[in-house]
Amino acid sequence: MSQVKTVSGRGVPVVGNDIDTDRIIPARYLRCVTFEGLGDKAFADDRAQAKGQHPFDRPQYQGADILVVNGNFGCGSSREHAPQALQKWGIQAILGESFAEIFFGNCLAMGVPCVTAEPETVKQLQKILEENPQAPITVDLEAMNVRCGEFQASVSMPEGVRQTLITGTWDSCGQLVKQVDQVRETAAKLPYLKWDTATV
Numbered sequence: 001m002s003q004v005k006t007v008s009g010r011g012v013p014v015v016g017n018d019i020d021t022d023r024i025i026p027a028r029y030l031r032c033v034t035f036e037g038l039g040d041k042a043f044a045d046d047r048a049q050a051k052g053q054h055p056f057d058r059p060q061y062q063g064a065d066i067l068v069v070n071g072n073f074g075c076g077s078s079r080e081h082a083p084q085a086l087q088k089w090g091i092q093a094i095l096g097e098s099f100a101e102i103f104f105g106n107c108l109a110m111g112v113p114c115v116t117a118e119p120e121t122v123k124q125l126q127k128i129l130e131e132n133p134q135a136p137i138t139v140d141l142e143a144m145n146v147r148c149g150e151f152q153a154s155v156s157m158p159e160g161v162r163q164t165l166i167t168g169t170w171d172s173c174g175q176l177v178k179q180v181d182q183v184r185e186t187a188a189k190l191p192y193l194k195w196d197t198a199t200v
Contacts, residue, residue, distance in 0.1 A: 003168040004111050007093035008138040009065030011148065012055045013126035014043075019069065020076030021103065025085040038081060039088030056089065060133035068125050069096035074103025083107045093139045095146060095155065097122050108161060111170050115139055115155040117146065124151060141166050 029041045047054040055061050067086065073096045074082060083106045086094070094107065094114045107114050117125075128135055128148050137148040139155065141162055146155050164170045 002111055002170075004113055004165040004170070005142050006138055006140045007066060007113065008136065009092070010061075010063065010134065011066045011068050011125065011129045011137040012061040012064035012091075012133075013068045013129045014055055015070060015126055017071040017097075018075055019073050021074055021079050021082040021100075022076055024074065024082040025079065027079075029085075030079060030081055032081075035081065035084040035088060037088070038085040039090065042085040042089045058133075063090060064133075065090060065092045066137050066139060067091045067094045067096075068122060068129060069094060070122060071097040071119070073097075073099050074107075075100040078102040078106070080106045080109075083110055083112055087112055095122065095125065095139060108164065108170055111165065113139065113141060113157065113165055115141070115144075115146070115157050117153060117155045121146075121153040121155075124153075 023046055024043060025038060025041060026045050029038060029044070032038065043054060043056050047057050050057065052058075073094070082103060087110055091112065093112060095117060096114065097119050098116055099107075099114045104114050125137070125146065125148055128151055129137070132149065135149040137146065139146050141157070144155055144157070144162070146153055
């Protein structure tokens with residue numbers, strides 16, 4: 001199972017409240033068969049309007065790992081393509097003022113932590129990243145803080161969610177693989193399962 005205790009790298013600020021899932025990944029891209037390739041389409045319409053000036057297009061933010069956003073991020077429809085697009089672009093953690101509940105849950109299902117911080121903290125981080133895109137940033141789920149250059153502040157996350165991430169139990173497929181012997185044993189006891197449990 002994959003434990004998520006810290007995420008470190010560089011940050012990318014996307015400023016604005018109520019950025020919904022249609023802005024994160026427009027509906028016309030939901031027809032894809034797999035999530036592969038969605039990273040290039042993250043914020044597609046916003047990026048087109050910004051004519052190369054959107055943070056996801058600016059060269060100094062390419063390869064960033066941590067997205068820093070404002071309030072009610074991920075609101076709107078419940079499309080799981082939104083966090084998938086962000087992860088495929090390279091985002092491994094998101095820090096914001098607040099998140100829409102379903103978006104938060106979809107991120108958790110992928111092992112992408114969404115931590116919250118006070119608005120002043122978020123704005124300070126966005127300012128630091130705008131002035132110095134190369135500043136190292138770390139979200140620490142064990143210490144429950146964020147560090148960016150010399151700046152450090154507390155972050156929040158529901159304790160149950162935090163434990164799920166740092167213990168790796170968010171990873172349902174990983175749990176099945178880890179317990180494969182028990183899966184085979186249970187399958188062997190079910191009369192309606194006729195296949196060879198050695199292949200499970």
